[in-house]
Amino acid sequence: MRLSTKGRYAVTAMLDLAIHDGKGPVTLADISQCQGISLSYLEQLFAKLRREGLVEGVRGPGGGYRLARAAASISIADIIAAVDEKVDTMLCEGKEDCRDGGRCLTHELWSSLSAQIHDYLAGINLAEFLARPSVRAIIEQQSVGQTYAEKTIVMSS
Numbered sequence: 001m002r003l004s005t006k007g008r009y010a011v012t013a014m015l016d017l018a019i020h021d022g023k024g025p026v027t028l029a030d031i032s033q034c035q036g037i038s039l040s041y042l043e044q045l046f047a048k049l050r051r052e053g054l055v056e057g058v059r060g061p062g063g064g065y066r067l068a069r070a071a072a073s074i075s076i077a078d079i080i081a082a083v084d085e086k087v088d089t090m091l092c093e094g095k096e097d098c099r100d101g102g103r104c105l106t107h108e109l110w111s112s113l114s115a116q117i118h119d120y121l122a123g124i125n126l127a128e129f130l131a132r133p134s135v136r137a138i139i140e141q142q143s144v145g146q147t148y149a150e151k152t153i154v155m156s157s
Helices: 005-019 028-035 039-051 076-082 107-122 126-131 133-142 148-156
Strands: 055-058 064-067
Touching: 005 028, 005 039, 005 064, 005 076, 005 126, 028 039, 028 064, 039 055, 039 076, 076 107, 126 133
Parallel strands: none
Antiparallel strands: 055 064
């Protein structure tokens, strides 16, 4: 089982928005630069995230994106589902046709594992994840915690 780049990038971009929640909209160009994700890929992801009500766009000068709901109400599973990803350990994708059109011997094992992974990701919201000491340390290390305006000033100096 692997989570695709699409799911990983969507979670990373949403965490970036959550870091800057309450500090004004964040442009996709800023997220692209800060997280190393292509701008065109972010545009595709954010169209899906917006459709699912996880982000909202702000038009005009100083515009960009912000979370549409509180970070504490957006789970990692919500984000992955919003970009049409599945965290599934079953080859049959739950259709029970893994062995000659029928259920394989290990179907229940993999089905249970998939459910546990989903429940785990559904139990982690953006706010909780960002509050973890190890995550806070990474934010500080990468200077992601600064506003984009502050980063521009530091980089220009």
